[in-house]
Amino acid sequence: MPQTVPSIEPPLLTLRGIEKSFPGVKALAGVDFTLNRREIHALMGENGAGKSTLIKVLTGVYRRDSGTMQLGGSEIDPRSPQDAQQAGISTVYQEVNLIPHLSVAENISLGRQPKRLGFLRWGEIAQRAEKAIARLDLKLDVRKPLSSCSIAVQQLIAIARALDTDARVLILDEPTSSLDTREVEQLFVLMRKLRDQGLGIVFVTHFLDQVYAVSDRITILRNGQRVGDYAAVDLSRIELISKMIGKDLSEVERESGGKAKPLSTAREILVQATGLKRKGAVENVDLTIRKGEVVGLAGLLGSGRTETARILFGIDKPDAGKIEIDGHKRELRSARQAIALGFGFSSEDRKTEGIIPNLSVRENIILVLQGQRGWLRLLSRKEQEELAAKYIAMLNIATSDAEKPIRFLSGGNQQKALLARWLASKPRLLILDEPTRGIDVGAKFEIQKLMRSLTNEGMSILFISSELEEVVRSSDRVVILRDRARIAELVGEEISQAAILSSIAGTNESSPE
Amino acid sequence: MRITAKQIPIIATLAVCLLLYGTAAIAFHDRGFFSVGVFVNFFIDNAMLGIASIGMTFVILSGGIDLSVGSVIGLTSIFIASAMDRYKLPPIVAIFVALLGGTVFGGGMGAVIRYFGLPPFLVTLAGMFFARGAGFLLHLESVPIDHPFYNALSEFHLALGGGIELTASALIFLATFIIAIYLAQYTRFGRNVYALGGNEQSAVLMGLPTGSVKMRVYALSGFCSALAGVVYTLGLSGNPSAAVGLELDAIAAVVIGGTLLTGGVGYVAGTLLGVLILGIIQTAITFQGSLSSWWTKIAIGVLLLIFILLQRFVQTRKLRTTAS
Numbered sequence: 012m013p014q015t016v017p018s019i020e021p022p023l024l025t026l027r028g029i030e031k032s033f034p035g036v037k038a039l040a041g042v043d044f045t046l047n048r049r050e051i052h053a054l055m056g057e058n059g060a061g062k063s064t065l066i067k068v069l070t071g072v073y074r075r076d077s078g079t080m081q082l083g084g085s086e087i088d089p090r091s092p093q094d095a096q097q098a099g100i101s102t103v104y105q106e107v108n109l110i111p112h113l114s115v116a117e118n119i120s121l122g123r124q125p126k127r128l129g130f131l132r133w134g135e136i137a138q139r140a141e142k143a144i145a146r147l148d149l150k151l152d153v154r155k156p157l158s159s160c161s162i163a164v165q166q167l168i169a170i171a172r173a174l175d176t177d178a179r180v181l182i183l184d185e186p187t188s189s190l191d192t193r194e195v196e197q198l199f200v201l202m203r204k205l206r207d208q209g210l211g212i213v214f215v216t217h218f219l220d221q222v223y224a225v226s227d228r229i230t231i232l233r234n235g236q237r238v239g240d241y242a243a244v245d246l247s248r249i250e251l252i253s254k255m256i257g258k259d260l261s262e263v264e265r266e267s268g269g270k271a272k273p274l275s276t277a278r279e280i281l282v283q284a285t286g287l288k289r290k291g292a293v294e295n296v297d298l299t300i301r302k303g304e305v306v307g308l309a310g311l312l313g314s315g316r317t318e319t320a321r322i323l324f325g326i327d328k329p330d331a332g333k334i335e336i337d338g339h340k341r342e343l344r345s346a347r348q349a350i351a352l353g354f355g356f357s358s359e360d361r362k363t364e365g366i367i368p369n370l371s372v373r374e375n376i377i378l379v380l381q382g383q384r385g386w387l388r389l390l391s392r393k394e395q396e397e398l399a400a401k402y403i404a405m406l407n408i409a410t411s412d413a414e415k416p417i418r419f420l421s422g423g424n425q426q427k428a429l430l431a432r433w434l435a436s437k438p439r440l441l442i443l444d445e446p447t448r449g450i451d452v453g454a455k456f457e458i459q460k461l462m463r464s465l466t467n468e469g470m471s472i473l474f475i476s477s478e479l480e481e482v483v484r485s486s487d488r489v490v491i492l493r494d495r496a497r498i499a500e501l502v503g504e505e506i507s508q509a510a511i512l513s514s515i516a517g518t519n520e521s522s523p524e
Numbered sequence: 525m526r527i528t529a530k531q532i533p534i535i536a537t538l539a540v541c542l543l544l545y546g547t548a549a550i551a552f553h554d555r556g557f558f559s560v561g562v563f564v565n566f567f568i569d570n571a572m573l574g575i576a577s578i579g580m581t582f583v584i585l586s587g588g589i590d591l592s593v594g595s596v597i598g599l600t601s602i603f604i605a606s607a608m609d610r611y612k613l614p615p616i617v618a619i620f621v622a623l624l625g626g627t628v629f630g631g632g633m634g635a636v637i638r639y640f641g642l643p644p645f646l647v648t649l650a651g652m653f654f655a656r657g658a659g660f661l662l663h664l665e666s667v668p669i670d671h672p673f674y675n676a677l678s679e680f681h682l683a684l685g686g687g688i689e690l691t692a693s694a695l696i697f698l699a700t701f702i703i704a705i706y707l708a709q710y711t712r713f714g715r716n717v718y719a720l721g722g723n724e725q726s727a728v729l730m731g732l733p734t735g736s737v738k739m740r741v742y743a744l745s746g747f748c749s750a751l752a753g754v755v756y757t758l759g760l761s762g763n764p765s766a767a768v769g770l771e772l773d774a775i776a777a778v779v780i781g782g783t784l785l786t787g788g789v790g791y792v793a794g795t796l797l798g799v800l801i802l803g804i805i806q807t808a809i810t811f812q813g814s815l816s817s818w819w820t821k822i823a824i825g826v827l828l829l830i831f832i833l834l835q836r837f838v839q840t841r842k843l844r845t846t847a848s
Binding site for chain 1: 709710715722730
């Protein structure tokens with residue numbers, strides 16, 4: 012028998028019962044989190060689960076309402092990012108938060124530059140930066156401006172800055188979202204090295220493969236609560252996903268009774284996209300949309316769903332791949348052009364990309380149609396009122412009258428008005444990105460019913476939703492994305508929540524890379 | 525040495541400066557444009573604008589703007605003159621109070637910008653009206669200054685040999701310039717100004733004291749404006765309507781000097797060149813003799829447009845290189 016049992020080190024960072032509310036929302040309801048020294052700890056959860064709130068509480072951007080935080084055995088109470096840094100918690104955010112015009116060296120030491128007799132010592136600033144980046148096995152001229160480095164290198168420089176203080180906890184918030192596969196690999200090598208040097212690393216990501224590639228432990232959050240804390244080797248992908256979305260596997264399997272749906276392979280192809288690629292958005296996406304069908308786009312957040320939709324609608328240009336519409340190759344350069352081709356796009360973020368809050372319901376509804384006609388052929392007031400009345404009745408938009416500013420409507424009704432806007436333009440392809448987010452169950456069913464009747468009239472719909480049930484219920488075909496690539500497609504009776512989940516959880520073998 | 529994108533504007537400024545100076549020197553060589561005397565005069569004649577522009581440089585580098593500059597100069601000058609005239613304040617005390625007042629006034633505007641999150645344009649616009657009005661409240665017209673100390677200061681000349689002399693205003697200008705370079709390049713405050721103008725949100729997340737930097741930038745500009753007001757009084761009067769619209773000349777000098785109007789990029793030395801360029805244009809038009817002096821404004825307008833276009837070009841090019 013070995014005589015010495017390895018002494019159990021006390022945890023590096025302990026959060027107990029963290030609560031944080033925003034007006035109307037309980038973002039964190041008594042969350043516990045424990046991070047050990049020499050550990051990469053993944054923080055997982057769907058959108059709105061409370062990950063970013065927890066990170067912000069930890070880094071002093073938000074004050075917690077209650078709960079305790081201990082770092083290395085002593086209580087901490089960071090009130091600002093500055094405070095947290097001094098306590099030893101450094102953070103690298105998803106967007107590189109450095110100053111592009113300043114030199115690499117200066118970015119690393121900004122705010123804590125060495126000085127003598129009131130003068131900054133530029134020589135020492137450069138030397139210290141060289142040492143800091145050498146620690147990351149990076150070689151570059153630290154006097155270059157930051158903006159001359161690639162995003163991946165900037166990300167590493169942000170880490171170098173974070174480590175330049177005596178950081179004991181390093182938080183990486185979605186650090187890989189703008190990196191390509193090779194760059195991600197480099198980052199992982201670095202993370203493991205830093206872990207072995209004794210750092211505790213909190214890793215937030217949406218990419219399942221990455222979680223398993225690098226994490227030792229996984230904490231799952233759902234609806235502002237901790238679901239559990241697991242060793243990565245003990246938690247299968249499928250368990251991870253079902254814990255994230257809050258459904259038991261058995262439950263998922265029971266629900267997914269086959270529903271007879273017409274196979275749609277015989278229909279004419281409206282849009283065919285092959286090999287779409289755009290750096291930092293999608294890696295390899297194929298997508299076929301036939302006339303009169305609903306194609307569901309499933310995948311976890313960050314898998315490239317919205318990004319694919321944006322490319323199809325001409326908002327972002329793909330780096331590679333081609334798009335054929337009605338059998339003709341097309342290059343979509345702008346949303347305007349996509350609208351001219353008969354496309355409609357109801358955005359995920361209706362507040363910032365959709366409604367115009369101070370215009371009336373009527374004005375919001377006629378916007379696209381009027382834009383299509385051009386401002387010289389104005390819709391008469393009477394036509395406008397008729398259109399508005401028609402869609403208000405058809406979609407059951409709850410408003411006292413069509414002239415009410417749309418900001419007074421509830422979220423679900425705003426969403427319906429937005430839908431009405433696109434319907435009024437009679438699109439051939441309607442892209443619905445999370446059309447049911449944040450709206451009540453009744454409105455959800457109405458929108459789904461409407462989708463069905465629209466496709467019966469020959470319209471095609473690309474339906475993006477995080478809610479698997481909805482995707483399963485509404486889609487004729489489901490294209491599944493993982494890590495920005497298409498990994499599977501399910502048709503008709505194959506479509507079930509269990510099938511989608513196992514595709515998303517599937518191992519690397521089925522992935523193109 | 526490699527040239528980076530952020531150095532393009534200041535190199536362009538230097539080129540324009542040399543080109544203008546060279547052209548004028550050749551065109552008016554018979555009238556003695558190319559002489560040390562004329563050159564030194566650029567610093568003497570433009571001391572007030574130069575000092576105000578240096579304060580403005582920091583404000584613009586931080587991503588802000590200060591429209592109160594001209595009014596603060598007017599207020600300072602009439603304050604000093606009437607304080608000495610009416611209350612018999614010793615000149616040193618009057619100057620000290622004026623400099624302190626300008627700094628506090630600027631810092632106050634900075635505090636409003638910081639704590640209420642208001643746009644600097646509007647806050648300093650309010651400051652501009654306030655200071656101008658306050659100046660006229662002190663006295664409606666120009667007040668002469670007659671005090672032995674002031675007369676001596678006004679007539680002070682530092683002989684550089686060869687009949688070339690620097691006045692007190694030129695010396696104050698050069699001293700301000702050197703201190704400003706020190707502040708911008710060799711203090712944390714200066715570097716934080718660059719960071720704030722480069723990306724405010726990043727600067728906050730990097731743990732920099734952005735709030736206090738913002739306030740100090742406007743305090744510094746207020747101080748420089750007051751100092752420019754002191755330089756104005758070396759002409760032995762104070763005037764509530766002095767330096768109307770001077771802030772716009774200062775903004776032009778800063779931008780022509782290669783500082784990005786959006787903040788974060790630029791050099792104090794560039795502003796000196798910008799002020800020189802404005803001075804050269806003015807002097808050249810005077811030397812030419814037949815052109816109306818308003819041509820100065822047209823030339824400044826054209827130059828300003830060219831520099832803004834150049835900035836746009838540099839920025840889009842930078843975006844493209846970052847994206848690829």
